[in-house]
Amino acid sequence: MEWELMLDMDDNTFARHFRKRRAIRRARFEQLLGLLQEGGLHSKHSHRLPPLPVPKKVLMFLWFMANQNSYREISDKCNASKSGTHGAILQVLTIMSGIGTNFVSWPRGYEKRMSSCLPAHLWPQWSHWDNRWLPHQSPESTIRGRDYINRKSYYSVLLQGIVNDEGRFIDIFAGPPGRVHDLRGSTFYTEWQEKMVDYCLLGDSAYIGQAFPFIITPKRDNGALTNADHQQNFNISRGRVIVE
Known part of the structure; x- marks a missing residue:
């Protein structure tokens, strides 16, 4: 499945593909995308390979978390190199860890x-x-x-x-x-x-x-x-x- 098609899915179909415990709908995806971009997520890529668009990186990360596919399976699905897939998922995860305290915090x-x-x-x-x-x-x-x-x-x-x-x-x-x-x-x-x-x-x-x-x-x-x-x-x- 081309990653661009994922962005054109209706809410229910999108949530079904990116569901682990709780469904992630399009509005939540857009919110997460904005937060990650504010946290430094960009399309620049190493090894002189074509840059991966930021939305694609987030989709790859969500697919990895929701479906627990291997890097090879995700790279095939998203038409990306295995190393690029690993790098994108690691980059998103690193930023998520950095901003996590904004959401996981002890109550007052x-x-x-x-x-x-x-x-x-x-x-x-x-x-x-x-x-x-x-x-x-x-x-x-x-x-x-x-x-x-x-x-x-x-x-x-x-x-x-x-x-x-x-x-x-x-x-x-x-x-x-x-x-x-x-x-x-x-x-x-x-x-x-x-x-x-x-x-x-x-x-x-x-x-x-x-x-x-x-x-x-x-x-x-x-x-x-x-x-x-x-x-x-x-x-x-x-x-x-x-x-x-």
Whole structure:
């Protein structure tokens, strides 16, 4: 498919091609394009190859994130060299990382209070999510590559994200090897007292038994839970629907 045709797609078709978790529609694409250009994204390219238009770079990046195709597959689809495809995706990703703090930021006092005023069935103030994802290449040949094998016996790194009541990410920490279970190396952990004050996070079962006094976790069902325990686990689960 020629990349110019992507720009002529209607909203629903465009969103279907660039959908991962949430659909990206044309208006959001135009907004992202403007932000990336302000952040320094340009059409200049190296290796004396024809420059890639800025919209094409953004489309290639979005396609890579939404579909997890290889650089070769994307280069074929977008009629670009493999090295050019890699360079374009890396350039967009670098700028995205630089402007990320404009969108992923810890809430201020009044924002915390607003988020804590949830309906009764979402009584906890915040939601927390711990997930795993598989890298594109196996790190087995690297130093301590086996550390990336998680408890399910495949290579991964850990991603920890915190969202507010609207599902907006307010903190992200990524990178520890999949074998690691303790996320006390995150920057959030070193600053939690200042950030949390009198509030708490909701955590999933991965945090049961870990020393995180600011995270409310469900109780492990060992067959001896009371009705109150089951109700609390149910409440936590409903509150975490936002982040799921």
